[in-house]
Amino acid sequence: MNQQSANTIRMAAPLAAALFMALAGCAGGPAPDDRLNATLWMQQAVEYKAATDGVYALASIRLTEALADPAWTAVPDVQGGDFGDLPPAIILDADETVLDNSAYQAGLIKTGGVYSSESWNAYANNGSAGAVPGAVAFTQAAAASGVTVFYVTNRDAVTEQGTANNLAALGFPMSDTVDTLMTRNEQPDWTSRKGTRRAAVAKDYRVLLLLGDNFGDFTDDYSGSSGERRAVYEAHSAHWGRDWLMLPNPAYGSWEAAAFGGDYALSEKEKRRRKIDGLTGWTPDE
């Protein structure tokens, strides 16, 4: 080995070592996962807890106003006739509105798994979801005021018993006499669009508030493009913050599907590309 070769090796060796360390790190560490920050925030951040506690504090104020105003309804499109004398009710979604499923999401991240109805139904029937901060105290206070609390969820009817056990164990008000847990497919016309279930409640109750984490918890016109969804949102501007109250959920929802045209058959890579393409970006002038 001449001196030049020795020098070359001396210079190259640290570079090779650094490259080896980087590759070893990639191979041994967790893979990048787009779900990480949203799940971390919902599971650990006091910022999330403060947001949901805030929504439920507002819900408590709105409930008092609504009870005092017999003309108040959160579902004017389906609340027909002389509804002022009907008994009061509120409608809440379940997942990420009253039930905290961040452990299911976290399990997928830790194992590199993807959502499937099989694993989801097993999780739901296990009945181990937590409570969204603020939800138990609010619903208990509503029930104590004589308000019937309905849960309109897109959990499938096959998970009804596990979900009911979960809600009851967490302290959410349940009824022995009225079917207040309305699951998807429990009745032939109870599809993922929840309007028929909202109308079924409104037939017998004055609906004071809707609470959800997803546009579809409030309107059946939730599945258009992002622009179409904004137009529907604006058309209902008088409801938001009054009788329609939205919980934060950055982990999943119909907003995400809107970003890739609702085409679930696309590859994960293509969905991701469409999401990035849809962003409005700022770049410095060159």
Ligand SMILES: [Mg+2]
């Ligand atoms: Mg939900």
